[in-house]
Amino acid sequence: MKKLLLIIFTILAISNLDTFGQFHNYVVKYGIQSFIIQPSTEFNNDSYKLSLLGRGFLRKELNSYLEAELGVAIGELNGKDPINKNWSTFILPTDLRIIFSPIASANTSPYFYSGIGLLRWYNTQNSSLRSPNKSDKIGWALEIPVGAGTEIKIGNETLLNLSFGYNFIQSDDINYFNSPDANDGYFNVGIGLTFVMGAGLTDEDHDGLNKDFEISIGTSPTNSDSDGDGITDYDEINTYNTNPLNKDTDNDGLTDFDEINIHNSDPKSIDTDGDDIFDGAEVNTYKTNPNSKDSDNDGLGDNYEINAYKTNPANNDSDSDKLYDKEEIQKYKTDPNNADTDGDGLSDGEEIIKYKTNPLVPDSENIQRISDDKAFNLNQQNQTILEGISFELNKAEILENSKKILQQALKYLNENSQIKIEINGYTDNSGPKDFNKKLSQERADAVKLWFVQNGIDALRITAFGYGDSNPIADNNTEEGRLKNRRIEIVKIN
Secondary structure: OHHHHHHHHHHHHHHOOOOOOOOOOOOEEEEEEEEEEEEEOOOOHHHEEOEEEEEEEEEEEOOOOEEEEEEEEEEEEEEEOOOOOEEEEEEEEEEEEEEEOOOOOOOEEEEEEEEEEEEEEEEEEOOOOOOOOOOOOEEEEEEEEEEEEEEEEEEOOEEEEEEEEEEEEOOOOOOOOOOOOOOOEEEEEEEEEEEEEOHHHOOOOOOOOOHHHHHHHOOOOOOOOOOOOOOOHHHHHHHOOOOOOOOOOOOOOOOHHHHHHHHOOOOOOOOOOOOOOOHHHHHHOOOOOOOOOOOOOOOOOHHHHHHHHOOOOOOOOOOOOOOOHHHHHHHHOOOOOOOOOOOOOOOHHHHHHHOOOOOOOOOOOOOOOOOOOOOOOOOOOOEEEOOOOOEOOOOOOEOHHHHHHHHHHHHHHHHOOOOOEEEEEEOOOOOOHHHHHHHHHHHHHHHHHHHHHOOOOHHHEEEEEOOOOOOOOOOOOHHHHHHHOEEEEEEOO
């Protein structure tokens, strides 16, 4: 008996070395056990004889650590009384046990058990000794089994069950001898087979997929999100049809989770919007919308903006000149990456929207700019050219950008209130002389009116238009014509 106990303890010690996971998740277990039992009574231990007991059981999982087991056994306890006469008792124990399995590996599961049950006994061979107290030959008794064991996997649904324990019997009549000292009981060492039903139908990770199916497709039956992308294996298979073993099913550089929950793109398509740019590149490199071929809605596809025009596909006005990239490319033929295509100091948007000039020709309509720090001064001939005065094309309407130089001239006139001036308007020779004469006069009058409206006495100002006369540069060049289209101020006292 001692050798058998030593063997069981050794097996349990070895199995305890591996503590990876739980040996559970099944529908039901059932099994059979065969025990060598040794009675524990008032009689001398040396007089005991080893006996056999067979047991069958059903077991159900309560949680990852606990199982409930209902068992029925049949056997016989045998021994000798102090005068070496044999005694024998038939036993039929029925009990309910709680199995506690704190640690387990893939192949072994050590456990402890305790329970409560009823024992039916019948003494078949009496001891030759007379009991000092009344003793029953047949009866029922409460029984408390305790012990330990281990289950060892020997097949997909078959376990080897090794155990040892002790059964406390709340009676002293088992050997048909009753003394007031103690109740009877018996030691047991057993071996058996446990059969597992429905192990593959369980769902240990609670992801909605049973163990057998997860094993068949390669996912982990103990991890609800095998690829760690934030989507359960069940949803990947049944909802999104993605690969539960790959965080990025379409290998486009975006995880399935991000495509589904953040970008609303197709996790199974490398290019959701079909613009020949991978979804990952759209999101991470170009900051475009992977669901739209034209992210900035400027009329140019993201692919064309990136590869053909080198414009920003996430901004409908790449150069911030207030013209859509598509307009610049298809309508105005300007550079969508350069706010001032002709380099004349006016943005393409200003030339087209505000001044109605040609953004491909520098200062094409006599529009000039003056810096904020350029002072208004008269030369030695008491005259100056108001560089920066701009008018609507072929009109006398002063444009907004002219106010800077006019304000400087106004300041000069206010500081020198005794001065009278003459405003002279000129054009180039590109139009009819009569038209040029009339236009130059109207523009000179417009400048005079501006001064008067801003507080200068009208008697201090006269205005004349000289048309294309008195050119100061060559009218055969664009640069020369630009200089000839001018407003001059002349001091007349």
